Amino acid sequence: MSALLGPEAVHPMLAVWAVVMIAVPIVAAFGKRGRIWGISLGVLAQVAVVVTVLGQSWNWREVVAVAIAVPGLGWFAEFAGSRTGIPFGRYHYTEALQPQIHRVPVVIPLAWLMMLPPSWAVAQVLAPDAGILIRAVIAGYAFMAWDVYLDPHLTKWGFWSWDQSGSFEGIPVVNFFGWFLWATVISAISLGVLAPLPVVAGPLVVVYTITWLLQAGGHFVFWRWPISGVGGFVLMGVVAVPAVWLLVW
Numbered sequence: 669m670s671a672l673l674g675p676e677a678v679h680p681m682l683a684v685w686a687v688v689m690i691a692v693p694i695v696a697a698f699g700k701r702g703r704i705w706g707i708s709l710g711v712l713a714q715v716a717v718v719v720t721v722l723g724q725s726w727n728w729r730e731v732v733a734v735a736i737a738v739p740g741l742g743w744f745a746e747f748a749g750s751r752t753g754i755p756f757g758r759y760h761y762t763e764a765l766q767p768q769i770h771r772v773p774v775v776i777p778l779a780w781l782m783m784l785p786p787s788w789a790v791a792q793v794l795a796p797d798a799g800i801l802i803r804a805v806i807a808g809y810a811f812m813a814w815d816v817y818l819d820p821h822l823t824k825w826g827f828w829s830w831d832q833s834g835s836f837e838g839i840p841v842v843n844f845f846g847w848f849l850w851a852t853v854i855s856a857i858s859l860g861v862l863a864p865l866p867v868v869a870g871p872l873v874v875v876y877t878i879t880w881l882l883q884a885g886g887h888f889v890f891w892r893w894p895i896s897g898v899g900g901f902v903l904m905g906v907v908a909v910p911a912v913w914l915l916v917w
Contacts (some may be wrong), residue, residue, distance in 0.1 A: 678717065681715055682715045685714055711779050715778050715781050718785045735864040737854075737857065738785075739778055739780055750771065755845060760829055761776075775859060786866055787808075788855060791804070791875045812848040819837075820893060835898075883897075
């Protein structure tokens with residue numbers, strides 16, 4: 669079956685998303701309510717871009733399957749992880765982000781959908797001839813690298829709290845292993861069972877790369893968090909830079 673959407677559909681979505689992402693640290697300067705609105709709108713705008721690009725790649729059944737399965741599995745990972753401590757370490761969500769389903773904010777599973785497909789695109793560009801498992805592992809790493817920015821960021825904003833101390837900005841290192849593991853599993857299920865590769869990689873790699881750079885700007889310029897800023901910049905850059913290089917040259 670043919671793709672759901674044509675290539676022209678993504679450009680206005682990318683433009684709106686870029687404006688929203690640039691506005692997030694500005695809106696966040698207005699305090700707790702501004703941070704909540706900024707994060708929520710940023711996630712929704714990026715999900716819209718990602719789903720639009722997937723609609724250029726796959727038919728509607730595959731898009732719907734992935735759009736349900738990724739946040740569904742992401743919610744299960746967060747639900748189980750926040751209650752058992754496996755595999756992320758012991759943490760819990762605060763009441764800040766609403767609405768919630770069984771104490772997991774709805775926006776959190778959507779964040780899995782927001783960044784996993786860009787990670788798939790990075791993996792596809794870096795290893796175009798590799799099998800599903802290798803691409804899933806690369807995507808799992810790319811997704812985990814983003815969390816090096818995200819987890820310290822949203823912990824400091826009070827969206828969740830850690831019930832155990834950790835060596836990276838107060839976060840246990842096992843948390844990042846947990847993100848890598850779950851992202852790899854969800855990627856393998858999505859790409860191996862629910863929908864085929866290739867995706868339309870260019871726009872999704874752009875999303876990944878701009879997220880990488882905007883997060884760096886936020887950490888270094890707006891919030892002055894150099895440790896997570898350097899960590900996220902280096903780890904995401906390991907895959908973002910060669911992916912952009914291969915796309916352009």
